[in-house]
Amino acid sequence: LATGPVKSPPVTVDGFVQEFLSELNYGQGVKLSQSTINDQYLALARTVRSYLMAAWLETGHRRRKNPTKMVAYLSAEYLLGRQLGNALLSTNLISIAEQAMHECGIDIAELRAQEIEPGLGNGGLGRLAACFVDSLATMDVPTIGYGIRYEYGIFRQSFEDGRQVEQPDPWLRLGSPWEFPHPERAVTVGFGGQTEESADEEGRNRCRWTPERQVRGVPYHYMVPGYRNGVVNTLRLWSAEAHEGFDLQVFNSGDYARATQAQTVAENISKVLYPDDSTPQGKELRLQQQYFFVACSLHDFIENTLPGDFDLQNLPKRIIFQLNDTHPVIAVPELMRLLVDEKGFDWDEAWAITQQCFAYTCHTLLPEALEVWPVELLGRLLPRHLEIIYRINDDFLAQVREAFPGDEWRVRRMSIIAEHPQRSVRMAFLATVAAVKVNGVAALHSQLLRDNVLPDFAELWPEKFTNVTNGITPRRFVRLANRRLSGLVTEALGTEEWVTDLDLLRGLEPLADDAAFREQFRQVKAANKNRLALVLEGRDGLVLEQDHLIDVMVKRLHEYKRQSLKLLHVVSLYEGVRSGRLPIERVTPRTVLFGAKAAPGYHLAKETIALINHVAAVVNEDPIMQGRLKVLFPANYNVNLAEKIIPAADLSEQISLAGKEASGTGNMKFALNGALTIGTDDGANVEIRQLVGDDNFFLFGLSEPEVEALRKEGYVPSSYYEQDPVLRATLDLIGSGHFTNGSRHSAAAVVDNLLHHDPFMALADFQAYLAAQDRVDEAYADQDAWSRMAILNVARCGFFSSDRSMRDYLDKIWHA
Numbered sequence: 054l055a056t057g058p059v060k061s062p063p064v065t066v067d068g069f070v071q072e073f074l075s076e077l078n079y080g081q082g083v084k085l086s087q088s089t090i091n092d093q094y095l096a097l098a099r100t101v102r103s104y105l106m107a108a109w110l111e112t113g114h115r116r117r118k119n120p121t122k123m124v125a126y127l128s129a130e131y132l133l134g135r136q137l138g139n140a141l142l143s144t145n146l147i148s149i150a151e152q153a154m155h156e157c158g159i160d161i162a163e164l165r166a167q168e169i170e171p172g173l174g175n176g177g178l179g180r181l182a183a184c185f186v187d188s189l190a191t192m193d194v195p196t197i198g199y200g201i202r203y204e205y206g207i208f209r210q211s212f213e214d215g216r217q218v219e220q221p222d223p224w225l226r227l228g229s230p231w232e233f234p235h236p237e238r239a240v241t242v243g244f245g246g247q248t249e250e251s252a253d254e255e256g257r258n259r260c261r262w263t264p265e266r267q268v269r270g271v272p273y274h275y276m277v278p279g280y281r282n283g284v285v286n287t288l289r290l291w292s293a294e295a296h297e298g299f300d301l302q303v304f305n306s307g308d309y310a311r312a313t314q315a316q317t318v319a320e321n322i323s324k325v326l327y328p329d330d331s332t333p334q335g336k337e338l339r340l341q342q343q344y345f346f347v348a349c350s351l352h353d354f355i356e357n358t359l360p361g362d363f364d365l366q367n368l369p370k371r372i373i374f375q376l377n378d379t380h381p382v383i384a385v386p387e388l389m390r391l392l393v394d395e396k397g398f399d400w401d402e403a404w405a406i407t408q409q410c411f412a413y414t415c416h417t418l419l420p421e422a423l424e425v426w427p428v429e430l431l432g433r434l435l436p437r438h439l440e441i442i443y444r445i446n447d448d449f450l451a452q453v454r455e456a457f458p459g460d461e462w463r464v465r466r467m468s469i470i471a472e473h474p475q476r477s478v479r480m481a482f483l484a485t486v487a488a489v490k491v492n493g494v495a496a497l498h499s500q501l502l503r504d505n506v507l508p509d510f511a512e513l514w515p516e517k518f519t520n521v522t523n524g525i526t527p528r529r530f531v532r533l534a535n536r537r538l539s540g541l542v543t544e545a546l547g548t549e550e551w552v553t554d555l556d557l558l559r560g561l562e563p564l565a566d567d568a569a570f571r572e573q574f575r576q577v578k579a580a581n582k583n584r585l586a587l588v589l590e591g592r593d594g595l596v597l598e599q600d601h602l603i604d605v606m607v608k609r610l611h612e613y614k615r616q617s618l619k620l621l622h623v624v625s626l627y628e629g630v631r632s633g634r635l636p637i638e639r640v641t642p643r644t645v646l647f648g649a650k651a652a653p654g655y656h657l658a659k660e661t662i663a664l665i666n667h668v669a670a671v672v673n674e675d676p677i678m679q680g681r682l683k684v685l686f687p688a689n690y691n692v693n694l695a696e697k698i699i700p701a702a703d704l705s706e707q708i709s710l711a712g713k714e715a716s717g718t719g720n721m722k723f724a725l726n727g728a729l730t731i732g733t734d735d736g737a738n739v740e741i742r743q744l745v746g747d748d749n750f751f752l753f754g755l756s757e758p759e760v761e762a763l764r765k766e767g768y769v770p771s772s773y774y775e776q777d778p779v780l781r782a783t784l785d786l787i788g789s790g791h792f793t794n795g796s797r798h799s800a801a802a803v804v805d806n807l808l809h810h811d812p813f814m815a816l817a818d819f820q821a822y823l824a825a826q827d828r829v830d831e832a833y834a835d836q837d838a839w840s841r842m843a844i845l846n847v848a849r850c851g852f853f854s855s856d857r858s859m860r861d862y863l864d865k866i867w868h869a
């Protein structure tokens with residue numbers, strides 16, 4: 054019994070009820086009759102967990118018994134979303150659990166609503182990591198996800214007088230049944246201190262780093278279930294604790310604060326997620342967070358996962374560390390430190406190994422989003438790592454000089470160490486020098502990486518650069534979020550295989566010409582709108598008009614994503630009706646649904662949120678619009694709300710300035726849930742349009758080369774204001790304070806920025822955008838034709854499965 058395989062509870066309603074009641078009684082220590090919703094949720098979660106446990110242990114056992122090359126995904130963010138629904142789906146226990154809870158007189162939906170989602174990410178990058186680990190488990194790829202177990206996730210957003218207010222996210226407060234702490238696998242991580250050279254017994258120079266202080270990294274394991282394949286991979290998130298706990302002497306001396314000071318300082322490292330998703334604040338604690346989880350992860354893999362006698366020469370055969378942007382790139386000098394200082398390799402041997410162990414994915418095009426760390430700060434916090442980075446840079450620049458003799462200007466351009474404005478380490482350059490492969494996240498993005506962001510490196514190492522277009526997991530964002538569409542697709546295709554082979558959706562293509570199927574498709578959309586209406590009513594007291602065109606823009610608030618352009622469209626419709634320019638009956642009944650968090654320090658983003666809410670308040674209440682135009686902005690957009698909004702959408706807003714959105718992944722989720730896209734030729738929009746066809750995509754705006762050309766010739770936003778009466782009337786109405794109780798001031802920030810700066814050319818694309826929206830109105834008037842276009846979007850977007858992305862990483866980068 055002790056050694057045999059772990060058995061799962063019986064996959065029957067009775068078996069499930071038994072397991073649940075014992076979790077409630079022995080786990081929660083309550084009887085059903087006295088139990089709270091939270092007791093029941095925790096017991097249910099643990100029950101489902103126990104159905105996954107056998108597979109988890111079996112997967113670990115199988116991997117240990119015949120070790121093959123693994124993928125270690127290093128990410129500072131994982132936007133996982135709620136776990137219960139996905140666990141029930143992957144174990145095929147949804148209906149058994151529903152019946153079992155029913156037998157216990159419990160509505161399972163109420164328990165599912167009890168779960169607080171782990172918001173351990175900001176947006177695209179964090180959610181992508183979650184989709185990727187889901188696909189790797191479903192494809193049975195040996196993977197370990199490494200990250201940080203933030204005590205507080207992404208802030209909770211609420212609105213006061215339309216303005217964003219941030220509150221901490223104590224997501225662990227009511228217990229976290231999906232994590233397994235392993236303090237016995239804790240790792241000690243050093244900070245500060247100094248290094249000294251000394252000769253070892255063979256007389257070779259050895260460097261010793263003596264950290265000034267240490268913290269403990271405690272791993273918490275999370276299950277990453279594959280889809281009904283008996284595979285469960287592991288996500289290992291690190292939590293920081295004091296190395297020396299509590300100082301009893303100091304406590305007994307009555308200085309209680311100092312007695313626990315070490316604990317507080319240590320815990321701060323994994324206390325909270327940094328809420329920025331574009332401009333790094335450059336805070337020391339952020340670098341501490343990055344080094345902390347990287348040092349824990351490398352130590353854990355080398356000391357706890359590899360067999361004791363493993364020859365590290367062969368490390369590249371056993372592992373590839375995928376760097377999710379530059380945030381974990383300090384892993385490169387950390388591996389060098391471990392190999393040279395602790396394992397006794399000489400520099401060249403160590404570098405030869407290190408150079409084969411890392412791959413780097415870049416997720417941005419914004420220069421300000423590329424991390425640089427001042428050598429002063431990095432040297433103080435990680436003195437040994439700075440020495441190693443200097444050495445890596447010296448060897449690299451020697452290579453550059455050899456390849457481009459006499460071109461010192463190129464050497465200065467490519468140096469990992471930037472001299473201006475202050476001596477600092479360019480983390481993207483360090484990642485590119487060390488990585489076997491560097492990839493962008495959409496075809497256009499990867500091209501712009503080669504041409505604009507890292508051109509010198511692409512010239513030196515053309516073969517190092519590749520592309521892997523992003524993807525999304527169809528399990529959470531179609532099968533789980535859109536059960537009605539899933540049912541229709543499975544019935545139409547006669548199989549559920551599409552859930553793990555999304556290209557099978559192609560089989561729906563002929564049904565686009567089937568009137569009956571189109572009708573069923575519309576009924577699914579209508580039912581999803583009805584569900585969303587109930588959610589928004591209950592959650593935010595917002596009323597969703599279900600017969601409206603649901604026009605959705607949900608993503609982080611950022612100028613380059615151009616929520617301001619969407620707002621100009623709304624106000625132009627409103628101004629048009631008010632001024633009589635636009636007959637009300639020409640306005641297609643439409644609800645514009647926003648969802649967006651702004652980084653707390655991003656002033657203009659917060660002003661834009663406030664203005665959107667002020668415009669909504671006026672437009673929604675103005676009888677002149679006869680309810681034909683509504684603006685809704687539910688607060689606290691997150692994965693859970695996305696799962697409710699996306700299936701109900703008719704129109705997906707992907708309107709960033711061409712050349713700015715690396716890929717986008719919301720665009721893929723909307724297309725696969727039967728929404729049509731209005732968008733620019735930016736990021737993955739280009740590939741969506743190529744696959745669904747120009748007739749099934751509302752393209753508008755400047756292309757990336759046109760943007761570059763306009764920028765070169767000099768862009769004067771106010772000239773568009775002068776030449777375009779609709780734009781002028783629209784901006785003037787906002788600027789007049791009409792939406793802000795007559796106060797011009799609170800609208801000024803957004804209007805002035807558009808008129809005098811407009812770095813992301815919203816005014817330049819305004820007319821084209823309005824024309825595209827007119828095409829949308831026209832198309833939507835023919836509901837049957839619209840459904841046909843929407844069905845073709847679903848049928849032709851199988852490519853955007855994160856399973857396909859993983860196949861590309863395996864073929865092009867990991868070879869695992």
Ligand SMILES: CCc1ccc([C@H](C)CC(=O)N[C@@H]2O[C@H](CO)[C@@H](O)[C@H](O)[C@H]2O)cc1
Pocket residue numbers: 175176177178179181329330331332333334378416417422424494523714715716717718736
């Ligand atoms: C250090 C501050 C910081 C934090 C996060 C980031 C992320 C890279 C920003 C991000 O989430 N980028 C998004 O990544 C998605 C997944 O690849 C893409 O689909 C989006 O286009 C990209 O904006 C940059 C800078």
